[in-house]
Amino acid sequence: MSTKIDKIILDKGVQEYKSTKSILLQLRDIPVRTEKDDGSEEAPCVSDEMKMDMGKNTMHLVSYQGEFLKPCPGTKEYICCGYQILNVGTNCPLDCSYCILQAYFNRPNLRVHVNLEEQLGQVFEAIDSEPDKIFRVGTGEFTDSLALDPITRWSEMILKGFSKRKNAVLELKTKTANTAGLLGSKYRDRIIVSWSLNSPFISRREEHGAASLTRRLECARECQSEGFTIGFHFDPLIQHRDWMDEYRKTVDLMDRYIEPEGIIWMSLGSFRFMPALKPIIRRRHPETSVLDGEFVLGLDGKMRYFKPIRMELYAFLKELLHQWHPDLGLYLCMESNEVWQESMGWRPETSEGLRNYLDERVRNFFG
Amino acid sequence: MKKEINNITELIPQSVPLRNIDDSPGPCCMSFGFDLNPLIQSIERVGLINPPLLKRDNQGSITIITGYRRIKALKSLHTDSAGCRILSGDNILQVECLLLNLHDNLAIRKLNDVEKGMVLVRLIPWVKTLEIVDHYMPLLGLPSNKATLASYLKIEEEMEVQAKESIAHGQLSFRNAIMLLDIDSISRSSIIDLISNMKLTVNQQRQLIDYTIDLSHVEGRSIPDFLDDQSIKRINSDTRMNNPQKGRALIRYLRMKRYPSVSKAEREFKKMVSRLNLGEMVRIDHSPSFESPYYRLEVLFKDGPSLRGKLENFMREDIDSLRDPWKKKR
Structure with missing residues (x-):
């Protein structure tokens, strides 16, 4: 995947950050504009063109004033894994048709938080202040963890701090093959590199700009052989024609490339979305088939597959993956105990139960 | 001035x-x-x-x-x-x-929604967007935000006269008209014809648009072709039904097509409950789309003895047969 940045916007006052300088040096041939005080560089509301491309070719360097480390927004209606998000930036250069970010953020452009390095101290202070708690931290919720890494050098910046802490792990979640920065780093301990996977059909038709499944798995193999712990995420699982055969093909591919013993965890999550995302997907991806299924309103206000369909998807994947290796750290993302029990054969009872399960995986892998 | x-x-x-x-x-x-x-x-x-x-x-x-x-x-x-x-x-x-x-x-x-769009489109060349949002939109009784402005501009600039007339006459709600902006004008026209013919309620309009767009995608057919469906025609031309009945029949039909598994589960559940002799004062309901794991038992009673009587009758029924409708019989 090659990121085609054709414009850079600088927020007021970001020029002095080390990251800004490094990014500008990387992208020295790209025109740079400075954000005006009145915010007029922001896309006007009426620009359909901007809404359609979401500013995926514009890198916007901002000084983020919110908290860098925040819990993943779960809901009490479903069981949540207690993940923490390190908010390095928002929006993503990939263009997956099902991506919730299309409706999640109201600001366009690839926003890079260039004050991250300066704020990392506070992040680690928060982690160190609770030594008995395990922080499972990821950068891949509001953007792809590695898609912009060749430009932003996020991995270079954050690996060291996590690698030397005993109560945290950092997960870099991606659909790209941008692992050069990681592989060049000397840090391995407590770093998890994970790939989002899907069926070849969905990957080919819906994950625009992402690396092919084979390429993702080649990278995963390389990372594994270079000493990284790896993870996988089948999220979103999408019901489509021949979905069983198609997902089986992906698991067959995994078998060809990956040593399952080195997988810390694999999540399964069926496609779910805020109702506001639907018209955006229809507009931006008119050929998509991700909306074809039977989606009903979930208890958290999001649309999700009708319960027995979700159970069938999970149970099928669970069985398939279990046959491959019985100890993959399989878990469901944002599901009810009922669905857990029916499809996985056990249930964590509470969000804390799931947290404990995953924390235990961390202890087993990293001590 | x-x-x-x-x-x-x-x-x-x-x-x-x-x-x-x-x-x-x-x-x-x-x-x-x-x-x-x-x-x-x-x-x-x-x-x-x-x-x-x-x-x-x-x-x-x-x-x-x-x-x-x-x-x-x-x-x-x-x-x-x-x-x-x-x-x-x-x-x-x-x-x-x-x-x-x-x-x-x-x-x-009071201006209708099309007229409000006309005002906003005419103001755009002369007045800054922020001033339109902050000053003129509240004057028009509209929420002061850019997304609403964009919707009004799109309706005025992109909708055909037929669609605008439906909005102005209150046959097509503005929110539902926005849903129609993403489809071509011929498809739009075929949906609006149906809405006008059957005089669908705002909620039914929304469901019709949503189901029709989805089903045309799922079935790989154009919207006019999809709406040319024999069953839809039959409902539309059924002289035994009045408009509200036709509207309900249409939505029921489309929903069954769009949500076959949900509809099947609902039918199964209804069948299961109807096999129990609950009487008029006792009801068992499922949650919307069965998303919650729980079912609801509702009993109307006058006093303690009448509640006891109803519960005793209820307990004599084959309540063990109640299950999630997609699960096999025990």
Whole structure:
């Protein structure tokens, strides 16, 4: 995947950050504009063109004033894994048709938080202040963890701090093959590199700009052989024609490339979305088939597959993956105990139960 | 603003031959989907009370600033001339005329959604977006945000007259019209025809649009082709049903097509419950789309003994047969 940045916007006052300088040096041939005080560089509301491309070719360097480390927004209606998000930036250069970010953020452009390095101290202070708690931290919720890494050098910046802490792990979640920065780093301990996977059909038709499944798995193999712990995420699982055969093909591919013993965890999550995302997907991806299924309103206000369909998807994947290796750290993302029990054969009872399960995986892998 | 504009009321109305007035809607007009008859009847009864305001340029051509409907009503009454106020000269800014019209309208009536869109589109070249959002949208009774502005501009600029008429006449809700913006005009027209024919409620309109767009994707058919479905035609032409019944039948049919598994589960559940002899005062319901793991038992009773009686009857029924409808029988 090659990121085609054709414009850079600088927020007021970001020029002095080390990251800004490094990014500008990387992208020295790209025109740079400075954000005006009145915010007029922001896309006007009426620009359909901007809404359609979401500013995926514009890198916007901002000084983020919110908290860098925040819990993943779960809901009490479903069981949540207690993940923490390190908010390095928002929006993503990939263009997956099902991506919730299309409706999640109201600001366009690839926003890079260039004050991250300066704020990392506070992040680690928060982690160190609770030594008995395990922080499972990821950068891949509001953007792809590695898609912009060749430009932003996020991995270079954050690996060291996590690698030397005993109560945290950092997960870099991606659909790209941008692992050069990681592989060049000397840090391995407590770093998890994970790939989002899907069926070849969905990957080919819906994950625009992402690396092919084979390429993702080649990278995963390389990372594994270079000493990284790896993870996988089948999220979103999408019901489509021949979905069983198609997902089986992906698991067959995994078998060809990956040593399952080195997988810390694999999540399964069926496609779910805020109702506001639907018209955006229809507009931006008119050929998509991700909306074809039977989606009903979930208890958290999001649309999700009708319960027995979700159970069938999970149970099928669970069985398939279990046959491959019985100890993959399989878990469901944002599901009810009922669905857990029916499809996985056990249930964590509470969000804390799931947290404990995953924390235990961390202890087993990293001590 | 020009001095005369600040003192409009001081302008003495002059008799203007109506044939000299260009009665096309013009750049200031913000009237759409109106019924001229009440105004015609009013003028017939009491005459023209408020004189229209016209603009005469240096070449002598006359356009309407305010009073488009009054001029139209007078013309349809075959009136030769009418007393009008006239602003003369080429140095009157279009935006000034536009604001005069806007305030004239706001003072006497409520604009429909199409007319609000007309106002906003006409303001865009002259007024900054932020000012439109902060000042003019509240004046029009609209929420002050850019997304709403964008929707109104799109409706005005992209919708066909047929669709706008449906909105202006309240047959098609504005929110539902926005849903139609993402499909082509032929598809739009076929959906609006159905909405108008069956006089669907706002909620039914939303469901019709949503299901139709989804099903046309799932089945790989165009929307007009999909709506040409025999079952839909049969519902539409069924003379035994009135419009509300047709609306409900249509939505029920589309929902079953769109959600076959959910519909099947609902039918199964209904069947399961109906096999129990619950009587009229006891109900068992499932959660919306069965998403919650729990079912609800509702018992109406007068007092303790009657509750006990109902519960004892209930316990004698085969309640062990109740299960999630997608699960095999125990």
